[in-house]
Amino acid sequence: MAEKVNQKEEPLPATNPSDQSPGEKKGTRREIPGNLPYTPTHGRLSEALKSLVEAERPQQFNESFLDSVLKIRGGSxxxxxPLLKRMGLLNSDNSPTELYSKFKSGSTRSEAALVAxxxxxxxxxxxxxxxxRLPDDRIKELIIEITGLHKSDPIVGAIFGTFNAFNEFARSAKEIKPQDPVREQTAKPDDQVRTESKSLRDSPEFNLVTTINFVLPETTDVQVYNAIFRSIRENLFS
Structure with a gap:
């Protein structure tokens, strides 16, 4: 499932003092290498993902929808x-995408979560x-490798929590395996095989070689052999 969403990223609002560096103005975000999305309130994000599965598809997935339908209010x-836009579930105008619909469906939810x-x-x-499919510790190690942050930095936990909110649904996603190219090239429908076989038989260049073995009786009478070979000539080579 290759459903890549290219759109202008919107900065995710900081909702926690630990999301800011000393001297930064309130509401600004730290520049973290790797451009990994996160929210310190990833627990609320997890609640929203679980709730939107059961809720009706909105025209606009905005704070009013979060408040009135999903019952998630306030700064969280x-x-x-903005995070759902980044993941490809919402368009730039906050309208749900096709990936949003696939996430709502039980049959495609895990694959949609993996795409997100x-x-x-x-x-x-x-x-x-x-x-x-990696264990939690290995995912955190990758986050630390990418961001260069210390493992105790709250942002590491926020990134992991945001990742895990979606990964709760994606762990069971089935990988789409490409078809075997060799099988693709050699496998043919039965009708095609029969047609090709008939064409080959009807071709003037088609030759069939058959080997026939004869067991001759033991005898000293030459007339017996003459009779056998005369019969073969008359019946097989006429």
Whole structure:
């Protein structure tokens, strides 16, 4: 499922003092290498993802929808729409995408969640294409490698929590295996095989070689052999 969403990224609002560096103005975000999305209120994000599965598809996935339908209110709700845009679930006008609809469907939810993870955390998947199956410690190690942050930095936990909110649904996603190219080239429908066989038989260049073995009786009478070979000539080579 290759459903990549290219759109202008919106900065995710900071909702926690630990999301800022000393001297920065309130509401600005730290520049973190790797461009990995996160929200310190990833617990609320997880709640929103679980709730939107059961809720009706909105015209606009905005704070009003979060408040009235999903019952997620206040500052913890603000980062969610921009984050869902980043993951490919919402368009730039906050309207749900096709990926949003696939996430709502039980039959395609895990695959849609995996696509969303790859949209938002492409650098992690560039380093390990099966990142959604890694243990938690290894995912955190990748986050630290990419960002250069210390493992105790709150941002590491926020990135991991955001990743894990989607990965709760993506772990069971089935990988789409490409068809065997050799099988693709050699396998033919039965009708095609029969047609090709008939064409080959009807071809003037078609030759069939048959080997026939004869067991001759033991005898000293030459007339017996003459009779046998005369019969073969008359019946097989006429």
């Amino acid at each position: 709700a603000r980062p969610i729409p 993870l790859k949209n938002g955390f492409s650098e992690i998947f560039r380093r390990n294409e099966y990142a959604h």
